[in-house]
Amino acid sequence: MAEHKVAYVGRAAPDTTLIENGLEGLDYEIEISVVETQGEIIEACKGADVILNGGVEMPREVIEEIDTAQAIIVGSHGFNHIDHNAATDQGVMIINSAGFCTEEVSNHAILMLMACAKKLTILHNLVREGKWGAETREAIMPMAPIDGQTLGLVAFGNIARAVARKAQALGMDVITYDPYCPPWITKEYRVRPVASLEELAADSDFVSMHTPLNDETRKLVGADFFKAMKPTAYFINTCRGPTVDEAAMIEALNNGEIMGAGLDVFEEEPTPADNPLLKMDNVIVTPHSAGSSNNSRVTSPIRVGQETARVLKGSFPMSIVNPEVRSKLPIREPAINV
Known part of the structure; x- marks a missing residue:
């Protein structure tokens, strides 16, 4: 034996x-x-x-x-x-x-950010449908810039730190809310810590979720958070779907409280085919594949x-x-x- x-x-x-x-x-x-x-x-x-x-x-x-x-x-x-x-x-x-998979997930978060900002899937679909010119010009604007914009990171663990490094290379300012992260870590990464989720939501042009899922973080982000976001801002989630109140996010998107979202994760996986998020042109989705390579x-x-x-x-x-x-x-x- x-x-x-x-x-x-x-x-x-x-x-x-x-x-x-x-x-x-x-x-x-x-x-x-x-x-x-x-x-x-x-x-x-x-x-x-x-x-x-x-x-x-x-x-x-x-x-x-x-x-x-x-x-x-x-x-x-x-x-x-x-x-x-x-x-x-x-x-x-x-x-x-x-x-x-730190590099893979952080790359995926940056990919989602850039794809949302550049309306990648919307324009991709228009061109594949044979549309060009007036139709695509109308869809292009408004188009969010990336350089000089503020990225808010919910939690600041290893993946979020990799996202910060890559976002700064694109000319972005980075802030984070993480009550468990020592101040010398955020200082090392040249990231500004904020005092609350609501402050992060209000100050960010893009928000990216990077918290683990546990009893404390389940539905951490909900209706109040989305109402605090800028109507021009995008929401990215590559961590775990249940960290977000999905119904509140759907409502925020329907009400124009945020500009769009990039989602690799959902509250229920596989997400049902009738999930309203799958019908929205301003939402980019992938099948929980951020960590894969x-x-x-x-x-x-x-x-x-x-x-x-x-x-x-x-x-x-x-x-x-x-x-x-x-x-x-x-x-x-x-x-x-x-």
Whole structure:
């Protein structure tokens, strides 16, 4: 019997080659379970030292049945499908793959910003319909500038910082609202912090969401926020759909309270075909693909393997999303290079 058991739970069997490259030298076995129900997840996780979550929901009822696992590791940036409060109560670390798609998501946010400002999809569709001249001239104006405009970032983690760097290269001024970000970080990135969401909404020509989804951030942005925005401003969301009150956003767009939106995420995914957002010419949509690229597809499983190795070797991981769990754990070494 191997010294360590790693349990993978997901809707489909993964290629574990890159994950297992990071476990070289360890005595382990990896058990892959394709699961559909909570009962199947609970059974698959029994006796595991580490659980690799392939995107399945793990509510408190599942977390409380974990017997031996030290950590649950996800190959994504988001971890909202796992009850992290229950994991903390259970003494289980939740580890994400923060940073594996920072450049991809930040590029996508900038792409959305530029596409909205330049009315890319509207003009693209007109030209494909054979329209040119008076029809396109009428659609072109008004067209928002980018240089000299203000970009407001809701939260200022790694992805938002990458967005700030790229937006500044386009000549934009950048502000942020993040009550958890130390002032020396915003100073380092030449970003002006603001005191409230409403101040950010009122001062921004473009707003971009970059907060994780948790109990505190669910529907963080709603009707009051959109009413505070400039009617010429655009709203971008590449983080998680439920951080925004989608009904309030639809109403704001219908009422002309904002100029348009660029959305990679929705409150419900896949979003229903009758979602009004899909019928609006001033809304650009993509299918939660901001983090995707040939690079991130490789980086994610590599990061999962590295974090698994750290946990099995007795150190803390590089990216623990419920750090308050540390008080419940035996003493561990700081994260090691693997």
